[in-house]
Amino acid sequence: MDITRRDFLKTGVTLLGATALLPNVFQKALLTLQQERVRGAPIDDGRILVVVQMAGGNDGLNTVIPIMDGRYYDARPTISIGQKNTLPLDANTGLNPSLLEMKELWDQGILAIVEGVGYPSQNYSHFVSMDVWQTGDPKHKLNDGWLGRYCEKYQGQHEAPFLGLAIGRSLPTSLQTPSIAVPSVDSLSTYKFLDDTSAPALSATRHSSLLELYRQGNVIPSYGALLERTIQAAETSTAILQKAHALYKPAVQYPSNPLSSALQIVAEAIAYNTGVKICHVSIGGFDTHADQVADQSRQLGYLSTSLHAFYSDLKAQALDSKVLIMTWSEFGRRVKGNGSQGTDHGSAAPLFFLGTPVKGGLYGQRPSLESLDNGNLRFTVDFRSAYASALENWLGVPSQDILGGSFEPLPILSKG
Numbered sequence: 001m002d003i004t005r006r007d008f009l010k011t012g013v014t015l016l017g018a019t020a021l022l023p024n025v026f027q028k029a030l031l032t033l034q035q036e037r038v039r040g041a042p043i044d045d046g047r048i049l050v051v052v053q054m055a056g057g058n059d060g061l062n063t064v065i066p067i068m069d070g071r072y073y074d075a076r077p078t079i080s081i082g083q084k085n086t087l088p089l090d091a092n093t094g095l096n097p098s099l100l101e102m103k104e105l106w107d108q109g110i111l112a113i114v115e116g117v118g119y120p121s122q123n124y125s126h127f128v129s130m131d132v133w134q135t136g137d138p139k140h141k142l143n144d145g146w147l148g149r150y151c152e153k154y155q156g157q158h159e160a161p162f163l164g165l166a167i168g169r170s171l172p173t174s175l176q177t178p179s180i181a182v183p184s185v186d187s188l189s190t191y192k193f194l195d196d197t198s199a200p201a202l203s204a205t206r207h208s209s210l211l212e213l214y215r216q217g218n219v220i221p222s223y224g225a226l227l228e229r230t231i232q233a234a235e236t237s238t239a240i241l242q243k244a245h246a247l248y249k250p251a252v253q254y255p256s257n258p259l260s261s262a263l264q265i266v267a268e269a270i271a272y273n274t275g276v277k278i279c280h281v282s283i284g285g286f287d288t289h290a291d292q293v294a295d296q297s298r299q300l301g302y303l304s305t306s307l308h309a310f311y312s313d314l315k316a317q318a319l320d321s322k323v324l325i326m327t328w329s330e331f332g333r334r335v336k337g338n339g340s341q342g343t344d345h346g347s348a349a350p351l352f353f354l355g356t357p358v359k360g361g362l363y364g365q366r367p368s369l370e371s372l373d374n375g376n377l378r379f380t381v382d383f384r385s386a387y388a389s390a391l392e393n394w395l396g397v398p399s400q401d402i403l404g405g406s407f408e409p410l411p412i413l414s415k416g
Contacts, residue, residue, distance in 0.1 A: 056286030059333035060349030071369040098300040101308035109360040118348035118379025129330040134173035148177030167262035244272035251316030259283040263310040290340035320356040348379035359414040
């Protein structure tokens with residue numbers, strides 16, 4: 001079978017979670033690494049970016065609501081959010097009532113809302129548009145992820161077993177890169193070497209046999225180093241994350257939903273000082289073609305309670321100043337409602353930045369409901385400006401090489 005480096009890495013290191021697959025040199029390195037973790041030796045005191053994907057195309061008009069614009073209510077007579085039901089942000093803007101906990105962060109001055117975010121020649125396919133956002137390239141010339149490219153540039157300055165961490169069954173495109181093995185963790189209960197519980201006595205023999213197969217394998221030289229790096233990343237990240245989970249005591253009660261569970265793993269990795277710089281989590285369910293009011297409200301509620309718990313947990317452990325959280329969705333929805341009490345694929349939509357480092361407020365320009373592009377909102381902020389804000393003003397790296405062009409960062413941070 002012909003396999004490329006990209007094919008090998010694109011699912012992250014979920015392919016490997018086996019303790020005994022490593023040569024002795026890696027096992028010794030792992031032991032040293034674990035000892036350092038137990039002593040609490042600092043690896044990196046820098047900043048961390050947590051990216052939350054709102055998959056499906058979140059409807060921005062029912063998230064950040066133009067409560068004083070009659071055209072909004074005219075276009076959506078049955079699915080609009082009434083002014084009295086919104087959470088007021090200013091005289092012209094209300095927040096979806098399901099975002100109650102996010103409104104608390106707004107009131108604390110640590111929630112920034114960037115309106116009108118999109119890209120030129122909007123594509124309305126979920127997969128194509130997600131690829132645009134994750135590669136950072138509307139022209140489809142870049143294959144690697146924008147966060148993966150950041151990790152590649154940063155790896156020489158950072159002594160840590162893994163720079164990125166994705167919570168999910170597969171590695172998102174945004175973290176894919178040919179040279180960095182990023183752990184992709186569905187759950188900590190499965191992110192480990194899975195032995196045959198019916199024959200535990202055979203575990204050691206099976207492990208040693210697998211290691212022997214690895215040593216005798218006819219690996220193409222150009223892939224040998226890649227395989228070793230991937231195995232090492234799998235092994236070290238498995239041990240570290242399991243240890244972090246065993247030691248971590250959350251300061252708050254996380255809600256019972258998948259996003260909260262994912263964010264708690266992220267909190268554990270941050271609190272345990274693993275050295276991770278980029279974390280990616282996802283929440284789906286925003287493709288609201290029908291029954292939008294109920295469905296979107298439910299998903300926004302999960303987002304709100306989960307992010308609030310995550311932030312509160314970090315703050316209680318004096319870690320909040322280290323973490324910037326940003327959200328994104330592949331597109332917004334059309335202005336007019338459809339015949340199924342929902343909305344169809346659209347274009348520009350708001351995104352959120354939140355955390356202690358954020359200077360709260362409304363940013364960007366709200367798209368006009370008077371001048372539409374074939375029924376869709378015209379974007380006013382290129383999504384790469386949001387990325388440049390995170391890269392330059394938070395992570396402290398030039399964004400031009402990573403994004404393939406120069407994009408003006410937004411002044412969303414209280415301290416750059």
